[in-house]
Amino acid sequence: MAPILRLAASVAALADDLNFALIDAAARPATGFDLAPVLMADVSNYTTPLALAGTSIRAPLDCNGQDTYLGQQIFTDGPFSLARCAAACTAQRAWEAEHYNKKPCRFFNTYMLFQVTIAEDIEDTFSLPVGQTCSLYSETWDTSFGTDQGQWRGGVQFYIGSSFVASFAPDPSSGECPATTATPEVTTTPTPTPTPSPSPSGLTTMTVTTTTTAIL
Numbered sequence: 001m002a003p004i005l006r007l008a009a010s011v012a013a014l015a016d017d018l019n020f021a022l023i024d025a026a027a028r029p030a031t032g033f034d035l036a037p038v039l040m041a042d043v044s045n046y047t048t049p050l051a052l053a054g055t056s057i058r059a060p061l062d063c064n065g066q067d068t069y070l071g072q073q074i075f076t077d078g079p080f081s082l083a084r085c086a087a088a089c090t091a092q093r094a095w096e097a098e099h100y101n102k103k104p105c106r107f108f109n110t111y112m113l114f115q116v117t118i119a120e121d122i123e124d125t126f127s128l129p130v131g132q133t134c135s136l137y138s139e140t141w142d143t144s145f146g147t148d149q150g151q152w153r154g155g156v157q158f159y160i161g162s163s164f165v166a167s168f169a170p171d172p173s174s175g176e177c178p179a180t181t182a183t184p185e186v187t188t189t190p191t192p193t194p195t196p197s198p199s200p201s202g203l204t205t206m207t208v209t210t211t212t213t214a215i216l
Contacts, residue, residue, distance in 0.1 A: 043086040045169055052146035052163040056133075057109040059141050062175035070105055070136040074113070078132075082164055085110035085134035089168065092136055103138040106173050109146075110134045111163035115156060130158065139175030140167040 043049070062068050073088050089105040096104045113130040143165065150159035 043083050043166060045090070046086050046166040047169050047172070049082050049164040049166045050143055052109075052111070052143060052165065054149065054160055054163065055146040056111050056148045056160050056163050057135065057137070057141050057145050057165060058148040059137060059139075059145055059175065062139050068103075068107075068137045068139040068141075068175050070103065070138055072133055072135040074131045074133050076131040078129075080112060080132050080162060082110060082166070084132065086166065088134050089136055093168070104168075104171070105136045105138065106168045106171055107137040107140040107165065108134060109137070109163065109165045112161045113150075114159050114161055116159070127159075137175075138173075140172045141165075141175055 059068055070092060073085075075084060085108045089108045092105040096102070111133055113133050114127040115130050116125055117128050118125050146163065146165070148160070150157065152158070
């Protein structure tokens with residue numbers, strides 16, 4: 001899919017993702033994320049962001065059995081911006097290069113984390129944004145690994161929205177095992193052994209063929 005079409009699909013998915021209840025604004029604490037648009041800012045050196053449908057990445061171990069998860073940051077002030085997470089990934093790469101140079105950030109998943117809140121005074125429930133979460137990884141994971149739909153903590157539900165992924169374009173490095181090609185089986189045919197012929201005297205001799213070249 002062309003980058004422009006992928007971006008359009010991402011924006012369309014975002015429109016379906018934003019889930020704010022229409023209630024009296026006074027009943028909902030003000031946050032910097034309320035109905036804030038996603039900033040599709042320039043994320044230089046990163047691939048075109050792809051949208052996940054209300055999920056986040058749940059990455060398995062890579063081909064070498066290593067965990068690729070590098071940690072996460074959460075921003076509690078808005079507005080939501082993909083460039084923010086791209087900057088966090090780039091900063092981790094710089095730090096890693098100075099210290100260990102083993103697991104640089106190559107992929108990020110950023111999303112809004114929402115909390116379902118019960119407003120007892122109006123006998124209704126609504127969603128409050130907790131913040132923009134930015135999860136960093138040392139390997140790129142396909143969108144098929146976007147299977148985390150949120151969780152319950154102590155009876156409180158948290159869910160995910162506005163989820164996007166992008167890779168560091170110059171060094172994406174997938175954590176999935178490359179497809180292996182079966183090595184064709186090689187069959188060798190043994191060289192036949194010359195058959196000895198009996199001599200008139202009853203002794204067994206080998207038949208040898210010689211070629212004589214005349215020198216003129």
